[in-house]
Amino acid sequence: xxxxxxxxxxxxxxxxxxxxxxxxxxxxxxxxxxxxxxxxxxxxxxxxxxxxxxxxxxxxxxxxxxxxxxxxxxxxxxxxxxxxxxxxxxxxxxxxxxxxxxxxxxxxxxxxxxxxxxxxxxxxxxxxxxxxxxxxxxxxxxxxxxxxxxxxxxxxxxxxxxxxxxxxxxxxxxxxxxxxxxxxxxxxxxxxxxxxxxxxxxxxxxxxxxxxxxxxxxxxxxxxxxxxxxxxxxxxxxxxxxxxxxxxxxxxxxxxxxxxxxxxxxxxxxxxxxxxxxxxxxxxxxxxxxxxxxxxxxxxxxxxxxxxxxxxxxxxxxxxxxxxxxxxxxxxxxxxxxxxxxxxxxxxxxxxxxxxxxxxxxxxxxxxxxxxxxxx
Amino acid sequence: xxxxxxxxxxxxxxxxxxxxxxxxxxxxxxxxxxxxxxxxxxxxxxxxxxxxxxxxxxxxxxxxxxxxxxxxxxxxxxxxxxxxxxxxxxxxxxxxxxxxxxxxxxxxxxxxxxxxxxxxxxxxxxxxxxxxxxxxxxxxxxxxxxxxxxxxxxxxxxxxxxxxxxxxxxxxxxxxxxxxxxxxxxxxxxxxxxxxxxxxxxxxxxxxxxxxxxxxxxxxxxxxxxxxxxxxxxxxxxxxxxxxxxxxxxxxxxxxxxxxxxxxxxxxxxxxxxxxxxxxxxxxxxxxxxxxxxxxxxxxxxxxxxxxxxxxxxxxxxxxxxxxxxxxxxxxxxxxxxxxxxxxxxxxxxxxxxx
Numbered sequence: 001x002x003x004x005x006x007x008x009x010x011x012x013x014x015x016x017x018x019x020x021x022x023x024x025x026x027x028x029x030x031x032x033x034x035x036x037x038x039x040x041x042x043x044x045x046x047x048x049x050x051x052x053x054x055x056x057x058x059x060x061x062x063x064x065x066x067x068x069x070x071x072x073x074x075x076x077x078x079x080x081x082x083x084x085x086x087x088x089x090x091x092x093x094x095x096x097x098x099x100x101x102x103x104x105x106x107x108x109x110x111x112x113x114x115x116x117x118x119x120x121x122x123x124x125x126x127x128x129x130x131x132x133x134x135x136x137x138x139x140x141x142x143x144x145x146x147x148x149x150x151x152x153x154x155x156x157x158x159x160x161x162x163x164x165x166x167x168x169x170x171x172x173x174x175x176x177x178x179x180x181x182x183x184x185x186x187x188x189x190x191x192x193x194x195x196x197x198x199x200x201x202x203x204x205x206x207x208x209x210x211x212x213x214x215x216x217x218x219x220x221x222x223x224x225x226x227x228x229x230x231x232x233x234x235x236x237x238x239x240x241x242x243x244x245x246x247x248x249x250x251x252x253x254x255x256x257x258x259x260x261x262x263x264x265x266x267x268x269x270x271x272x273x274x275x276x277x278x279x280x281x282x283x284x285x286x287x288x289x290x291x292x293x294x295x296x297x298x299x300x301x302x303x304x305x306x307x308x309x310x311x312x313x314x315x316x317x318x319x320x321x322x323x324x325x326x327x328x329x330x331x332x333x334x335x336x337x338x339x340x341x342x343x344x345x346x347x348x349x350x351x352x353x354x355x356x357x358x359x360x361x362x363x364x365x366x367x368x369x370x371x372x373x374x375x376x
Numbered sequence: 377x378x379x380x381x382x383x384x385x386x387x388x389x390x391x392x393x394x395x396x397x398x399x400x401x402x403x404x405x406x407x408x409x410x411x412x413x414x415x416x417x418x419x420x421x422x423x424x425x426x427x428x429x430x431x432x433x434x435x436x437x438x439x440x441x442x443x444x445x446x447x448x449x450x451x452x453x454x455x456x457x458x459x460x461x462x463x464x465x466x467x468x469x470x471x472x473x474x475x476x477x478x479x480x481x482x483x484x485x486x487x488x489x490x491x492x493x494x495x496x497x498x499x500x501x502x503x504x505x506x507x508x509x510x511x512x513x514x515x516x517x518x519x520x521x522x523x524x525x526x527x528x529x530x531x532x533x534x535x536x537x538x539x540x541x542x543x544x545x546x547x548x549x550x551x552x553x554x555x556x557x558x559x560x561x562x563x564x565x566x567x568x569x570x571x572x573x574x575x576x577x578x579x580x581x582x583x584x585x586x587x588x589x590x591x592x593x594x595x596x597x598x599x600x601x602x603x604x605x606x607x608x609x610x611x612x613x614x615x616x617x618x619x620x621x622x623x624x625x626x627x628x629x630x631x632x633x634x635x636x637x638x639x640x641x642x643x644x645x646x647x648x649x650x651x652x653x654x655x656x657x658x659x660x661x662x663x664x665x666x667x668x669x670x671x672x673x674x675x676x677x678x679x680x681x682x683x684x685x686x687x688x689x690x691x692x693x694x695x696x697x698x699x700x701x702x703x704x705x706x707x708x709x710x711x712x713x714x715x716x717x718x719x720x721x722x723x724x725x726x727x728x729x730x731x
Contacts, residue, residue: 273489274497279449280489281509281560282482285474295499371544372498 001367004375008360019352020115023345024066033058034124037339056124064093069121069345071114072103120346125338130346133331136220140210141315141327147243148250149312153305156255160262164297165289167267175259183256191249191322198245208324210242211235219326246323250316261304265297272296299370306362310354314347395463396600397446397568398422402460404438404445407453413671415441417624419460420698423568423617428594428601430611430632432647433621436668439604440490442621443570446602447487448477465567483513486561488590490573492553496545502529502556503541506563513564528559532589551582555589562593569594572604587614608651612636617704620644623669623679626698630705640707642684642723678710686711686723 035052038044053059057068057075067073073093096102096111104110106117113119120130159179163172199207206212210219216238217223228235269275270293278292279285315329324330328347335343367373404416416438423429431439444450446462448469462469464485469477481487489495497505506525510516516524522541529537532555545553554574561569571590575583591614594601603615611618611632618635620628620643628641639645646664666683675681681691690710699712711720 273491273494276449277489277495277505277557277560278497278508280447280481280487282478282480282512283508284478292497292500296497299499370499372546 001364001375005360005364008363012356012360015356016349016352020070020349021066023348023352024069027341027345028062032339034339034341037125067093069114071111071116071119073114074102074111075113115349120349121342123340123343125340125343130342133343134328134346134350137315137326137328137331138313140219140325141320141329142312143210143239144243144246144250144320144325144327145312145315148247148254148316149308151247152251152255153258155251156258157262157301159255160259161266161289161294161297163259163263164266164270172263175263179256179259182252185253187249187253187316187318188322190252191245191319194245194249195322205244206242207245208242208322210239210326212238212242242323246316246319246325249319249323258301258304258308262297262301265300266293269293269297299366302369303362303366306358306365309358309361310351313354314351394425395422396425396427396465397602398461398463399442399446400461400463402442402445402462403458404441404450405456405458407456411672414458414624414674415671416445419621419624419626421619421626421629423600423602425567426598426600427617428603428615429617429619430603430605430615431619431621432605432608432611434606434647434668437621438624439606439621440572443487443572443602443604446570447481447485448472449481449487479513482509482566483564484566485568485570486564486566488554488557488561488569488571488574491577492550492557493577495557496553498545501542501544502548506541506556506560509560510563524563525559528563529556531562532556532559532593534559550578551586554578554582554586558586558589558593562597562599565597566599568600568602570602570604573606574603575610576605576607583610590614608636608647620647623674625679625708627680627708628706629698631703634703634705640701640705640712641680641709642686642711643680646683646685678708686719688719690716 032039033053034056035049035058038049038052050059057065060068064073068075074096094102096104096106096109098109100109102111102113103116106112111117118131120134122129123133159175163175166172195207198205211217211224216235217227224235270289272293274296275288275293278288283292313328315327315332317329317333319325320327320329321333331343332347334340335347363375367375399422400420402416402419403414406413406415419438419442421429421431431442433439441450445457446464446469450457457470460470464480469480472480496502503522503525506528507518507521510521510524511518514521514524525541526537529540534540534552534555540548540552540556545556548556558574569590574590575586578586587610590601590603593599601615603610605611615632618628618630618632619626620635620641622643628635628639628644630640635644636648639648643664646662649662650664652661664683665685669675669679669682675692677693678684678687678691678695681687684691694710696708696710696713698706698708700706701712710716711723
């Protein structure tokens with residue numbers, strides 16, 4: 001098992017390398033660049049734009065830009081510096097200021113720039129490090145996504161089992177209709193209707209955001225943490241009130257897939273010979289369903305859930321936007337609309353990493369829950 | 377030969393007092409999209425305490441459905457137990473509540489299934505599956521159940537039983553899994569063991585071992601055995617009495633010698649003639665012509681009439697009851713109706729004794 005995990009972790013390296021290449025080239029093919037946001041501004045001169053490009057290293061050849069972003073090349077620019085370098089020529093690009101290959105960890109004398117060293121650069125709109133932009137958003141997304149995921153998986157399990165046991169019966173029909181309606185609902189419309197009803201007409205719940213701006217400081221700041229420590233019930237209740245509508249939206253839209261999946265897996269399991277064997281032993285029906293059928297039906301479900309975990313970190317773009325939730329999904333949309341290439345690439349690379357890790361996790365979990373699977 | 381015309385005649389060589397299981401006029405139907413399938417339509421037979429009966433017939437004749445109905449394991453719907461009685465130890469199993477039948481299942485009646493590869497739960501250990509039944513039906517704790525399970529495994533010839541308890545089904549061979557199923561069946565000392573094609577899915581070499589084991593267990597524990605099979609070779613070696621089924625009905629009953637050596641019903645005769653053997657070398661193999669009737673278009677008279685080489689006008693309209701011929705022998709054929717004694721003489725002569 002450990003050998004398997006190590007092999008898979010090594011296998012992740014080329015996967016991530018190629019996805020980073022792919023992300024880089026897709027963004028390059030998109031029209032414009034970080035400087036496009038000045039294009040509509042008549043006060044910005046061509047000279048200023050050229051200076052901006054030079055400052056951000058956008059005047060370098062594209063392979064060098066990528067090489068520096070990934071952290072294999074150092075960040076020195078200008079022919080003069082290159083000429084002064086003892087190694088000389090192009091090769092000096094790959095050497096860190098300490099004189100060893102740049103891609104090595106900085107502790108070993110390598111460079112400290114680039115994705116390899118955990119440095120995703122700075123946001124080209126506000127100058128913040130990309131890592132802190134993402135870090136500030138990921139917690140908010142994990143809270144919303146986590147609550148929604150737990151609720152919808154619990155409901156999906158419950159409704160899927162009920163539907164399978166009462167196959168083609170009344171309960172199954174109701175759950176099926178509910179699933180298809182939810183699945184077919186456009187998220188933005190459902191979200192807006194919920195806001196209109198519960199925040200507008202009834203005025204029961206906030207229409208968006210993650211905290212009450214009049215009472216609670218900004219999420220993630222020291223003041224927020226301090227208030228959470230002093231008045232935990234108040235802060236958590238405030239958070240819960242803000243969670244209700246986006247969670248309902250996410251659950252309603254996402255439950256269908258898992259619920260149908262559980263139903264199908266359960267129907268399959270209930271038709272198996274070992275279920276008949278269990279009944280023939282005199283096992284009570286509830287135990288047959290939970291102990292024998294569901295135990296088997298869970299195998300594919302667990303894998304499916306593990307593959308859904310990246311959602312916790314990547315966020316729900318539409319839902320977060322509608323409910324002004326300060327999460328990753330919204331950070332992504334903001335980065336796109338502001339031509340913030342560094343943040344955009346940071347989010348995409350982190351997403352790729354999380355997806356790959358979730359796949360590995362799915363394989364590992366599968367081997368744990370299914371005794372027939374073992375990795376040599 | 378005594379002949380009487382009693383529709384309810386089903387008594388094999390069993391006295392009234394020592395009958396363990398008495399199935400009377402059992403009807404199990406299935407409501408499907410295209411209509412009603414009468415999978416079991418008037419099946420009657422009985423088993424003595426400690427007796428061994430085989431239910432024989434080709435695929436789809438209703439023998440497995442009969443077994444599942446006795447265990448009340450038919451899914452309803454689409455299944456429907458339309459009529460009949462299953463008297464077990466003097467109680468009608470069809471009238472028991474769900475909870476009462478659960479006590480009987482696995483406790484007093486145990487079942488061994490056809491597919492050992494899929495009949496065990498793949499995610500539970502052998503021990504967990506064995507002790508589950510023991511804990512349900514016996515007064516014991518987990519430790520005691522584990523001991524009983526280990527003894528049961530040793531009884532069915534599983535080597536290294538203690539280690540096997542912690543193994544999963546996929547770590548065992550097909551024969552070994554069937555041994556586990558048998559251990560599961562015998563662990564609660566049932567009065568009746570139903571074995572539904574227990575050897576069909578196994579290797580030929582393993583088949584004999586498993587059959588011997590079932591016989592051995594049956595003799596040792598004194599449990600009665602209801603063996604469901606399509607294999608007449610298995611029947612000859614394992615049981616005392618036979619009930620032959622065709623199209624949801626019992627068409628012939630009798631002791632194993634009588635049925636195999638002197639078959640009364642034309643269907644049984646056809647079955648036996650279609651077995652290849654040394655003596656028939658070089659001759660074309662005789663077959664039963666035609667197909668099993670479509671369950672939605674059953675012939676109105678005798679269900680075997682369209683395929684029967686001895687049929688005449690009467691057979692297409694009237695169906696014979698199970699006619700008792702004495703000594704537990706009975707046949708559902710108009711030839712054995714006293715009105716057609718002349719025809720019976722002609723039927724008996726050309727065939728003679730197959731022995």
